Amino acid sequence: MARYGQVMKDRVVAKLLPPESATLEVVAREAGISVATLERWRGEALSRPARERAWTAAGRLDAVVVTAALDEAQASAWCREHGLYPSELERWRQGATDALAEPGEARAAPNETRADKKRIQELERELLRKERALAETAALLVLSKKLSAIFPEHAAV
Known part of the structure; x- marks a missing residue:
């Protein structure tokens, strides 16, 4: 029986949960893990509160893009629905902005x-x-x- 580290489990389960919501078969093929094991891991993850779930980088970017056009009330509702704090979403938005900044923008005045x-x-x-x-x-x-x-x-x- 193979043993997987918690980091790998979190990464794989994050692909199975929203916002990515990849299918079990696709993730099983990519990770080389049986579908039954992935079903068990997904069930365990869904039994935990939403705030404790891991988000992948792609999932965080999708969340930032989806909420970019929403007003504050709608963004807060979206965050509640997906188990996030608005401050986390804002931190992700700032991280994406910093990552995409031109080198000249990052320079001091x-x-x-x-x-x-x-x-x-x-x-x-x-x-x-x-x-x-x-x-x-x-x-x-x-x-x-x-x-x-x-x-x-x-x-x-």
Whole structure:
């Protein structure tokens, strides 16, 4: 008897459930799992609350596309029907938008870039000042140890 990991089970069951709703035979052929096993897994998944079910990437994209033209009330009703929170749907929409953004859109504005450069320069100057102070302190410590090694009577002072 073959054993399948939970990740694989979730992935296969997500194909069987809405919004993809693939047929048992097709998924069984693709995954190489018997139809009876898939029926059992689907039954177990349907017995769990809808919020605990896994969504595939294609399913999330379909959900975003389907709800894009709906107003807020209709989208909320759709989410309730499919066991989603509207915030999850919005997060998926934002992820899709980010993934499709042009590289130029993701760049910072020029004034943000200037402010960042100025802040970096200030931090680098402060770091250099602190490094110099640390080096001076280390040199004074080494010199005081050498002095106490050469003149042990001055060590108590």
